[in-house]
Amino acid sequence: MTPSPPRPAASAPAAPGPSAAGRAPDRGERARVEVFGIRHHGPGSARALRRALEEYRPDAVLIEGPPEADDLVSLAADPGMVPPVALLAYSPGRTPSPDGAEGTGRQAAFWPFAEFSPEWQALRYALGAGVTVRFCDLPAAHQLAQRQDQQAPGTPPDGDGPRPAAERPAEQGEAPGIRLDPLGWLAQAAGYDDAERWWDDVVEHRRDGPSPFPAIAEAMTELRARLAEPPEPERGLDPLPPGYLRREEQREAYMRRTLRRALKDGYERVAVVCGAWHAPALLEKVPAARDERTLRGLPKTKVAMTWVPWTHGRLAGASGYGAGVRSPGWYHHLFTSGDRPVERWLTEAARLLREEDLHVSSAHVIEAVRLAEALAALRGRPLAGLDEVTEAVRAVLCEGNDLPVELIRRRMTVGERLGSVPERTPMVPLQRDLRAEQRRLRLKPSAIDREYDFDLRKPLDLDRSRLLHRLRLLDVEWGVPQEAQGRSKGTFRESWTLLWRPEFDVALIEAGVWGTTVREAAAARAEAAAAQATALAELTSLAERCLLADLGDALPAVMRALADRAAVDSDVAHLMAALPALVRALRYGDVRGTPTGPLRTVVDGLVVRVCVGLPPAVTGLDDDASREMLGRIDAVHGALSLLGDGGHTDRWLRTLRGLADRDGDRAVHGLLEGRLVRLLLDAGRLDDAPARMARAVSVGTAPDRAAAWVEGFLAGGGLLLVHDDDLLRLLDGWISGLPGAAVAVVPPLLRRPFGGYAAAERRAIGERVRRLRGGAGPAAPRDDHGGEDNGEDGVDAGRATAATATVLRILGWEAPA
Structure with a gap:
């Protein structure tokens, strides 16, 4: 499996060490503050952070996140709060105006947490230990205000949480700068060509050993120091959005302000949990006055906060989440599996495949474990990672088939876990x-x-x-x-x-x-939509949806708007497009017990107007327009059959009969005429269909018009040809007697209707033709003068009789003895 791109920069782990900020803090200061730089959504970081907090035993914990959520922290300890969940910050917006226009300026952002997120583990530790916990990032009120004019950097289009651009992986093929991809630089220094693999090996797959935070913090400090050295510009250019550095400066200034406030409140041991890139900045000696100047005059908007359920799929980087990981399901497994994670993962994969009726035995699992461990050993990895496990699954469990591998990726590697929030969570x-x-x-x-x-x-x-x-x-x-x-x-x-x-x-x-x-809410929204709608089709769809939703309160307003619009719309195509939806709505009303009196009045009026306006609307149509009109006629015909009103059906069929009887210059397009004849024949209103077809396919009719007539007649199914020998014999004779010049034109035109038939129908038609011919094969083609056609290549059909008989015998068309 090809490894994913390196992980976001600010998601690298770090922690304060003697050189965390380019200086050596004194003993008393280090005892008061510990900064743990983490990677967002990393099981190794989460496990190491939990151990570090239990060892440090702080009396206050500050976590990177919106401070407006401080009042919601206690909900994280509720048994009903099951990750993945997310903090949601949103701008309440404005109430819609009386004319139905919605308010503008609404903003929202998420801060997701999984069980393996270090921030979530810090929350649970603080609540379990009974110590103060606060969020310390730039308030959401400022972040959402900044996004009103320009999308915050790192925020995907659907608003999955504001994350800095440095937390996004570098684009493939570019030379990333230090700020954009510090993990890539550290991996390169360690001899890795893949930052993701390096990070998994040194952090995510670790279960024991010393804390990784001091070493990573020292590395981050060095990388930040290199950015500040003018003589050695970083390799490549950071594609940072305008204003990004300013916003990062504001975020770090607010984190330092929150830290000072916690110390001023008398807390003796403060733990700060933040993205690794920010860790050195929080221990840097920056005057408070400078940070206050940085934060002065920030735009602000009104926000509200709550918890909402989240999913593992939305934690994946493939969803567009800036701080996402490629395998949240795998990371959840690493965090929750106490021992033997590879064996447990492959066993679960085998269970999933067996549920899909795929043969997987315990021997397959054993061999897959051996292969994954062998691959890890060959690659010098401390534990078989996702790449090795996936290769073992593909080779052993799935026997090289990529389809079940994709099932495992979707159901296990990414996962389909949905979190939940308790009942006392703030909600609208x-x-x-x-x-x-x-x-x-x-x-x-x-x-x-x-x-x-x-x-x-x-x-x-x-x-x-x-x-x-x-x-x-x-x-x-x-x-x-x-x-x-x-x-x-x-x-x-x-x-x-x-x-x-x-x-x-x-x-x-x-x-x-x-x-x-x-x-x-649905009724009010429907009334507002009816007031704003301008198209008849839009109003008919809205009326149908109101009936389906049983919105009797909104239906009168929608029906008034629909009746007003239908009364002034003179386009027959619009009326025909609106009728089927209204008829379906009437039928839904019958089943659901919804009153449909006003809707029936509109339908009655539309049927009359369609029947009156259809004759002039079908005059002089070209091929494309005729095909579109054919679809509308079929839709109206089906709708009236569903309605079951004898008066409307009789009026409609009389209109169709008038159109089908046109001749000369007034005749409708061949495609429409053939379809009208078929509809009238199926309705029992026509007894001369064979004679009409004979005229339509006669020698005096242009082949393209005849083919269009037949296509229209045969549209909708071929069972008629199976059961009506006269029509089938007529059609077979016409095709067999086509002049040589038409043979290359007509069959392709007939391919569309016959190609739409089911295989069983085509087979039945072929058998029927064979029986009508007494078992003989296809008739010999005729030339323009009625004689046998020797073809342009001079082949004599009479001399080819012996060869023809042999071919017919092979094909099973041999005449019975």
Whole structure:
């Protein structure tokens, strides 16, 4: 496996030593303050930090993080707080105006914690030991204010926590500077060409031995000192965003201010836990007045803080998280496995593969362990790492197949763990209402895709469906209906795929301005959307969603807007596009018990207007426009069949019959005419379909129009040809009698309808043709004068009879004796 790029710079571990800040602190000062530079989300750092804190026994712990969260620290000790979790800072924003416009300027950021995060272990140690714990990074009020005009460096697009640019790995192929990738420099000095592998070997895979913090702190101090030496500029250029160095200076100034305040409050032994890059700066002698000048005049915004569940997948660097790791599931395993982590990992991988009905025995596991350990020994590693374990899995457990390896990567290496927060966590009312609904409906959030089939005739399943549809109106896509993917089409059954993502909590917080319950907020959001909608299709979709969500309070406003828009829209294409969704909504109303009187009035008006406007709309269409119109006609025809209204169906079929009867210059495009004849034939409104096809494919009709007519007629399925011998014989005779010039044109045009048939239908049509011919093969092609065509190459079909008979015998087309 190819190793991932080096880890972010500020995530390297460090700690204060005699040279941690380029000087030797006196004995009394070192006794009062210890700075532990760590790597974010590193199991080795977390394990070493826990041991160091137990040895140092501080009476105050300062942790890199937003100080607004100090009041939430006690929740980390609650049994209901199960990592991975994240601190969420958000700007409350403005309440929507009466016209439905939403407030602007809303910001949010996350500070994630896993069980193997050193900051989480520092929190749990402090709470367990009963000592004071505070966060010491630049307040979120300042960080979010800075992000309003410019995205904070290192923050991925979805807001996964503000992290400095130095915590991002260098781009492949560039020469990273010290600030951007200090781990790469340290790995190079140690003789490694991969910073990730070096870090795992010296820190993450360590279980015993001396603390790594003093040595890494000394290295970080040296690297920072090299940055300050003008004669020796660093190799390469740091691609730092504008203002990055200024913001880092502000962060470190605020950390020093918090440290001074803790000492002033009388704490005798203070432990500071921060990213390794910052550790030397916190022990540097900087005048307080200088830090105050650095922090003066910072922009500020109103923020609120809370805890939210997180997932291992969102801790992965592949998710875009600036301080992410490539294998959170593997790191969790290293941290929680007391002994023999390789054996336990491979055993779990074997169990996962057996659950997928793949044959994996205990002998496979034993051989995989031996291979992983042998690879580690050959590469000089203290413990088989993820690369060695993955290679052993691929070679032994998966026998070289990459597909099950990808399953293990997704389910184990990255992991699908979803954390939880206790009930007393601060939440907006909308979040609490959703949690109550989840308990009532027995729908538990999960980081794994879960499939649900709802029977809408059952009250529990009906309420579940309504909840998920209401959440979709609030842009919380917890559930995705499979009907949207082209699957379920029943009116009383629904299939859903449920997957909870952490950002849904932000969406719920933002949606809290619409109401305190999910139903109330969804109704208010629907009314606002109806007031702003300008397209008829948008309003019909909104009406359908309101019926699915059982939002009777919002439906009148949506229907008024829909009726007003439909009354002034003269585009038949828009009316035809809107009708199927409204008919589906009527059917949903029948099953769900939702009143649909106003919606029925709109549907009645649309059917009449479509029937009146369709004849002029299909006149003079080219090939592309005809194909688009064919789709609309099919959709309206299917919708009216679903509606089951005899009056509307009769009016529609009369309109189609009028279009199909056109001839001469008024005739519609061949594709449409063929489709109209087929629809009328299926509806029992036509008894001369063979005669119409005979005229459409006659010698006097242009081959391209005849092919288009046949394509339209055959669209939607080939069973008609299987059961109607007259039509099949007519079609076979037309194709067999095509003139030589048309042979190269017509068959490709017919490939589209026949290619869309199921294999069983095509096979049945072929068998039917063979029986109609009495078992003989295809008829000989004819020339333009009705005689046998010798072809352009001069082949005489009569002389080729013997060869033809042999080929037909091989193909099974030999005529019966």
